[in-house]
Amino acid sequence: MIRVIQRYDFSAAHVLARRDWDDERNRTVYGKCANPAGHGHNYCAEVTVEGELDPRSGRLLPEGRLDEIVARRVLGELDGRFLNRDVSIFETAVPTAENIARHIWDTLVGEVAPARLVGVRLIETRNNSVEYLGSEVPA
Amino acid sequence: MLLTRRMDFSASYRDASGATTGHNYELEVTISGRIDPETGMVVDLKELKELMEREIEARFDHRSLSEDTPYFRDRAPTPETFAELIFSLLDAALPKGSLHRIRLSPTRELTVEVTR
Numbered sequence: 678m679i680r681v682i683q684r685y686d687f688s689a690a691h692v693l694a695r696r697d698w699d700d701e702r703n704r705t706v707y708g709k710c711a712n713p714a715g716h717g718h719n720y721c722a723e724v725t726v727e728g729e730l731d732p733r734s735g736r737l738l739p740e741g742r743l744d745e746i747v748a749r750r751v752l753g754e755l756d757g758r759f760l761n762r763d764v765s766i767f768e769t770a771v772p773t774a775e776n777i778a779r780h781i782w783d784t785l786v787g788e789v790a791p792a793r794l795v796g797v798r799l800i801e802t803r804n805n806s807v808e809y810l811g812s813e814v815p816a
Numbered sequence: 817m818l819l820t821r822r823m824d825f826s827a828s829y830r831d832a833s834g835a836t837t838g839h840n841y842e843l844e845v846t847i848s849g850r851i852d853p854e855t856g857m858v859v860d861l862k863e864l865k866e867l868m869e870r871e872i873e874a875r876f877d878h879r880s881l882s883e884d885t886p887y888f889r890d891r892a893p894t895p896e897t898f899a900e901l902i903f904s905l906l907d908a909a910l911p912k913g914s915l916h917r918i919r920l921s922p923t924r925e926l927t928v929e930v931t932r
Contacts, residue, residue, distance in 0.1 A: 693856075706855055708862055771856035775817050779851070805861060808818040 680727040680795060681737050685747050687756035690717040691772040694761075707771075715759055721800040722751065722781055728792035737792050746788045751781055774801040778809040786811070818916055819858045820846045823868055825877035829893040836880070839922040843872065845906060848916035859914075871909050872902060895920060899928040 692715045693707035694700075703711040710716070724747060728737050754764055760772040770776050778799040786794045798808040821844070828838035845868060849858040875885060881893040891897050899920040907915045913932075921927045 706860075773851075773856040775819070775851045775858055776856045778817070804822050806820045807858070808820070810818070 678727055679730060679737060680725055681743075681792075682723055682725045683743055683747075685722045685724065685752060686719060687722070687752050688717060688719050689755050689758050689760050690715040691760040691767070692716075693771055693773060695771060696769075715761070718801050720755075720777070722747075722778075723796075723798040723800070724781075724785065725795040725798075726789050726792040727795050738789065743789065746785065750784050750788065754784075774799050774805065774807045775809075778807050782809045782811060817851055817858050818846050818848050819861075819864075820844050821861065821864050821868065823865075823873070825873050827876045827879055827881055829881040829888070830883075832892060836882075841876075842921040843868075843902065844919040845915070846917040846919075847910070847914050849914055867909055868906075871905050875905070895922045895926060895928045898922075899930050903930040 691710075692713060693710035694703035694713065698706075700711070700713070724743065726737060726743065730737060731739075734740070755777075758764055760767045760777070762768075764772075766780055767776070770780075778797050781799065782794065782797045785797070794811065796808055796810045798806060800806040823843050823845075824840060825843070826838060826840050828836055830836050845864070847859055847864065851858055879885060881898065882888050887893075887901050888897070899918060902920060903915065903918050906918065915932070917929060917931045919927050919929045
């Protein structure tokens with residue numbers, strides 16, 4: 678088994694707040710991340726795929742395939758955006774690092790054949806990161 | 817879902833030769849859990865940060881592991897024993913079974929990983 682890990686940087690703004698909660702409750706649960714005007718991060722998504730090498734190309738996926746998929750489906754949707762306002766799923770789901778990582782997983786999981794998606798790690802700051810492995814039970 | 821919070825702290829210790837030395841330690845703490853459907857979070861990061869400050873920073877930051885803590889009276893303060901100690905302190909303070917892994921780097925060239 679061989680795995681390839683690729684890193685993609687993007688920047689986005691978000692607010693951690695539920696629309697059905699008032700400001701006070703959002704501040705209590707999400708702290709300063711609930712500032713309604715939003716704040717931003719330089720995110721890094723680490724995408725891990727595994728599978729069998731193509732014997733002719735010697736690659737897991739054709740060269741540039743994952744870059745193209747991530748650019749179109751993930752970066753095109755998230756980079757430079759205000760997630761709560763510009764990305765439909767985050768009009769309802771709170772754009773926590775956890776929910777963004779799961780959304781990237783859900784976006785990519787059907788797109789990387791013949792490889793398989795193993796994990797999406799989302800680094801939100803130098804101190805905080807999450808990793809989604811496709812189920813709620815870690816491998 | 818795995819969630820990782822990192823922190824730095826500095827500590828000294830007496831090594832096997834009796835010399836006193838110290839490091840800037842880097843610690844990564846990884847929690848495993850389900851996303852709370854209400855908040856979209858696995859754990860409250862502020863609570864995790866405060867727990868790490870209470871359990872690790874307050875005990876070890878700018879302290880001597882050998883002189884200022886009771887943990888290394890009968891064992892050497894190696895990267896491995898220190899990492900095991902940190903795992904057990906955090907494991908006792910966190911909700912049962914939620915600690916997935918710690919990684920302790922006494923220097924940039926060395927990392928010790930402890931899992932369950």
